[in-house]
Amino acid sequence: MRSASSSVISSDVRQQLKRCWAACLTPLYKHTILVLSVIFCSGTLLTLGYLSHATTTLVQSAALQGITLHAESLMELRNLYTSEVVDRVNGHNIEVTHDYLQKPGAIPLPATFSMELGRRISLRGSGMVVRLYSNYPFPWRKDGGAHDDFEQQALAALQARPQQPYYRFEDFQGRASLRYATADVMHAECISCHNARPDSPKHDWKVGDVRGVLEIIRPLDSVVAQSRTDLRDVFILFGVLLVLGLGALALVVTRLRRVSVELEDQVTQRTIQLAAANQELEAFSYSVSHDLRAPLRSIDGFSRALLDDYSVQLDEVGKDYLQRVRAATQRMGQLIDDMLKLSRVTRSEMNFETVNLSVLAQTVADELQQAQPERRVEFVCMPGMTVRGDAHLLKIALENLLGNAWKFTSKREDARIKMGVTHQVGASVYFIRDNGAGFDMAYVGKLFSAFQRLHAMAEFSGTGIGLATVQRIIHRHGGRVWAEGELGKGATFYFTLP
Amino acid sequence: MGNKFILLVEDNPDDEALALRALKQNRIDNGVVVARDGAEALDYLFGKGRYAGRDLNVMPALILLDLKLPKIDGLEVLKQLRANPLTALLPVAMLTSSREQSDLLAGYKLGLNSYILKPVDFDQFTEAVRNLGVYWLAINETPPSGRQVQ
Structure with missing residues (x-):
């Protein structure tokens, strides 16, 4: 019992959670278009933000790569000039000086050569500036x-x-620029000259000393402007896509809503039709109940009258025939009654409540025992089986199922009926098992059809309406019912109640 | 049983014959009055139509009323009986083949005294009629007639 009560509590908690979840989702479902718009817009903004960031990074890294290459080229050119020109003219009476333009036959110093190269590059209009500066500038350099x-x-x-x-990356003379500085390191071939020249600002240079700095300034404003334009185009494209997408979504949602309204209308209409059909059915069964029975009463009554008043004129065969007429009439009456019961099961209103199947089953079993006190049947029922359903209908179902088990075990001394539940994937399956007459599985398909019987009347009585009634009741609850059995070994009936 | 008699309201001649037979078998058939529809039953009880001038001090000790009747149905007959002080207290038993809950409820709401299902089995029917006769004609004390109450 304890496990049953704890499972009840946990199912309560689960239902509470389900309700909370549904309460959270309901406003979202109600404002689908708004929610989708928010999701779409945030997604687009995030994407654009990331794109903008990525573009900036790309522009910067491309600029850096270019400028590094550029600085290396300048340095290499200068080293080349030093080793292949300045060093080779050394001792050939060619003056190497900063004001080589004023002196015929003179060539520029490597630093002067570099600066001239930088000046000429600057003149090409790319906006690129090359500068050489040092803590120890030559005295003739005013901005060294x-x-x-x-x-x-x-x-x-x-x-x-x-x-x-x-x-x-900073503004240089009002333009967004990349400023890139590399060390101008003293090489072995430069040392002798730098330490020897009388106008050199320092005479104790060592190899590896930082002589000064080569700086390249590259304006990025045009590239940045270009990327901004590209980005703006992307923005516009995204905006258009967003509007189109949302428009399409709004269309779809509106269409869906219209369809659901149409469906609701259809359901309402069908419900009305169904109610009308039900009413007709009711009228039909009413007249069946009343009118079909009247002639039967006449047949039975006058047969009885014949038997009573004319028994002298009738021989035994005649009397037997009349008895058969009466028996058939009464059976017809029983069939009509059962059919009416079946139809009542189908059209009665459902009142859903929590039902204790165990208690219900025990009540039914007690009633069966009371009706046949001489029978000895071992009835075992698992306690605490609670379900949601219509108590009245479920009782009728159990009356039929347990009644069948009771009936079909009547020829056994050790009659046993067991009711319980097994838990399978996603559903509780209730079962009623007996060790009675059973049935041949070949006919299992006929079991639940109205007026179908698998046993001879002489063997077991009945109209064949019980299992059809059970099936209707279980179906009305949205559940399934099926059976397994073996001739002479008993039968098991299973049903689910969602 | 003296002058206690039954008014049988039944449109089906077979059912009428069978009911009379059952009454006869139980020896409660003295002076059974038969009305074949609701209008005739009301005519008899209120002394109208072909029963005009009938002594209205003579009232049945029990009315066996079929539910489904031509012209005026059983429930309507019952309603009119209960509305008239002359017949308001007469014991009325509905004898019917309808098992509809709605009929049962409507009948009792209108002041029905008894609701009896006509079984298909004639033996059971005879038994039911016997019980009815014994109870309402022999055991039960009939109310004073409407005239005397007034």
Whole structure:
């Protein structure tokens, strides 16, 4: 019993949760279009935000890659100039100086060469600027030192870590730019010259010292503007798609709503038709109940009158015939009664409540025992089987099922009837098992049809309406009913009640 | 049983014959009055139509009323009986083949005294009629006639 009560509690909790969940979902279902719009818009905004971020990252990384390549080219060109030109003219009476333009036959210093190259690149109009600066500028350079915060930071950073380029994305002269600085490191071939020249600002250079900084400034505003334009186009595209999508969704939802309204109308109409049909059925069964029985009474009554008043004129065969007429008439009366019962089961109104099947079954079994006190039947019923259903109809079902078990075990000394429940996937299956006459599984399909009997009248009485009634009752509850059996070994009837 | 008699309201001649036979078998057939429809039953009870001038002090000790009758049905007859002080207290037993709950309820609501199902089995029918006769004509004290009450 305890396990039964705890399962009742847990099913209560489950139902409570189900109700809460349904209460949460109801407003969402009611405002489908609004909810979908919110979901769509947030999704679109998120996507666009991510796209914007991704574009910025892409622009920056592409710019960085380009500028790194550019800086490496400049450095390599300068190294090439130093090793292949300056070093080779050394001792050939060719002056290497910063103001080579003023002196015929002179060639530029590597630094001067670099600066000239940078100046010419700047002139091409790409907006790119190349600058060389140092903590130790040659005395003739007026702007050889650090100009702004970036340059000071770059010098400090590169002094500390010459291998690690220093860069920032910032506004330069009012344009969004990438500023990229690499260390200008002293190479072995530069040392002798730098330490020897009288105008050199420092004479104790060592290989690997940071001589200065090569900075490349690349304006990104055009690229950024382009990407912004692209992004705006994407925004517009998304917006259009969003509007189209939502429009389509609104259409679909509206259509669905209209269909559901139409369906509701149809259901209402069908319900009305059904009610009318039911009413007709009621009128029909009423007249069956009243009119079909009247002639039967006459047949039976006058047969009896014949038997009573004319028994002298009738021989035994005649009397037997009349007895048969009476028996058939009474059976017809019974059939009419049972048919009416069956139709009443179909049309009576359902009152759903919690029903204790165990108690109900015990009541029915007690009634059966009372009707036949001489029978000895062992009835075992699992306690605590509660279901939701119509108590009146369920009692009729149990009366038929247990009544059958009772009837078909009547020829056994050790009659046993067991009622219980097994739990299968997603459903409780109730069963009533007996060890009575059973039936041949070949005829199981006929079992639940009205007026179908699998036993001879002489063997077991009945009109064949009981199981049809059971099936209607279980079906009206939305459940299933089926049977298993074996001739002479008993039968088991199963049913579910969702 | 003295002058206690039954008014049988029955339209089906077979049922009438069988009912009379059952009454006869139980020796309660003295002076059974038969009406073949609801209108005739009312005519008899209120002394109208072909029963005009009938002594209205003479009332049946029991009315056996079929439910389904031509012209005026059993429930309507009952209603009119109960509405008239002359017949308001007469014992009325509905004798019918209808097992409809609605008929049963309607009958009792209108002041029916008894509701008896006509069984198909004539033996059972005879038994039922016997019980009815014994109870209403022999055991039961009939109310004073409507005239005397007035």
